Amino acid sequence: MPVRTAAPQESEARRRRRVQEILKALKARYPDPQIPLAHRAPFELLVATILSAQCTDETVNRVTPELFRRFPGPQALAKAELAAVEELIRPTGFFRQKARAIVECSRRLLAEHGGEVPPDMEALVRLPGVGRKTANVLFAAAEIERWPGWPHTRSRPDGTGIVVDTHVTRLSRRLGLTAEVDPEAIERDLVRLVPPDEWSRFSLRLIYFGREVCTARDPRCAACPLRQLCPSAPYGGFPPWMASPARGGARRGRRTR
Ligand code: SF4
Numbered sequence: 001m002p003v004r005t006a007a008p009q010e011s012e013a014r015r016r017r018r019v020q021e022i023l024k025a026l027k028a029r030y031p032d033p034q035i036p037l038a039h040r041a042p043f044e045l046l047v048a049t050i051l052s053a054q055c056t057d058e059t060v061n062r063v064t065p066e067l068f069r070r071f072p073g074p075q076a077l078a079k080a081e082l083a084a085v086e087e088l089i090r091p092t093g094f095f096r097q098k099a100r101a102i103v104e105c106s107r108r109l110l111a112e113h114g115g116e117v118p119p120d121m122e123a124l125v126r127l128p129g130v131g132r133k134t135a136n137v138l139f140a141a142a143e144i145e146r147w148p149g150w151p152h153t154r155s156r157p158d159g160t161g162i163v164v165d166t167h168v169t170r171l172s173r174r175l176g177l178t179a180e181v182d183p184e185a186i187e188r189d190l191v192r193l194v195p196p197d198e199w200s201r202f203s204l205r206l207i208y209f210g211r212e213v214c215t216a217r218d219p220r221c222a223a224c225p226l227r228q229l230c231p232s233a234p235y236g237g238f239p240p241w242m243a244s245p246a247r248g249g250a251r252r253g254r255r256t257r
Contacts, residue, residue: 008176008231015177018229019193022175025225026205033204035141038064042117042138042147043074043109047102049137050129055092063089074106074115101129119150121159132184136163140200162190163203167210173242174214174232 010018036057039045044064051060067088071077077085085099092098105128109115118124119142124135139160142150151160162168164183168190172178178189194202213220219237227233232242 010176016193019177021229022226023194023198023202025229026202026209029225030201030205030208033144033201033208035137035144035204036207037061037137039141040068041073042142042150044068045138045141046105046117046127046130046134047077049134050101050105051089051092051098053098054094059091063091074109077103077106078110080106098129104128105130119147132161132187133163133165136161136187136203140203143200144204160199161187162194162199163207164190165203165207166216167207168203170216171206171210171214174219174230174237174239175226176231179241 035045037045037048037052038061039048047067048060048064051063067085070088071080071085080103082099082103085103086095089095089098089102108127109117113123117138119139121132121135121139124130124138125132139151140163141147143152146152164172164187169181169183169186172186172190173181177193178186180186180189190202191199209226210216213224214226214237219232221227221230221233221237224230224233232239
């Protein structure tokens with residue numbers, strides 16, 4: 001049998017039906033997904049999300065209690081010594097860049113937004129260290145936790161979208177929901193397929209599912225509740241359209257059944 005080198009062709013209508021089934025299965029498994037980064041206020045989640053780049057949520061959750069005890073809010077963090085912040089966040093990696101980003105971000109919040117995190121996509125992505133992923137995490141948390149002054153379910157403002165992190169990227173590609181690799185392009189594909197009132201919880205459910213079942217190295221296709229809906233299942237989660245020859249793609253991309 002010839003090895004497929006591109007994702008299977010599928011009509012838009014069929015893909016939309018498949019997405020509905022995927023949403024249903026994920027909702028059954030994770031009825032009430034919560035933001036995994038510990039926080040007590042928008043500012044704390046903003047900082048925690050900046051720290052979570054290239055780092056696990058567990059590590060971030062280990063360092064933030066002491067960080068926020070020492071620097072409880074943008075006023076304190078804006079005046080902090082960089083070296084002290086670096087020391088506290090060192091376990092999260094890239095700690096020099098991250099320390100600069102969260103201190104500078106705090107200063108900008110004070111100078112331009114009265115010390116508040118603005119519920120506005122354009123304003124958020126202009127802050128140091130903040131990209132679309134971080135901003136979308138805040139909008140998702142606002143919706144799920146019903147933050148006062150922020151938009152809630154079914155009223156997501158223009159420009160907001162779906163959180164695309166490493167898990168959402170991998171699963172979207174394995175599930176054949178996108179052929180893109182760039183997070184913003186993946187987000188554009190996903191927002192066309194997923195209803196807006198599902199965006200926040202959909203990305204969280206994919207993140208949890210990516211940690212527990214469809215992991216990067218050891219996807220559990222045989223026991224996966226999405227296997228009938230997933231074009232990567234016959235390849236054990238390593239389909240040829242995701243194989244990277246430079247990283248030993250030959251082992252991957254082979255049908256396993
Ligand atoms: S069938 Fe395999 S590749 Fe597809 S979602 Fe499930 S674990 Fe991931």
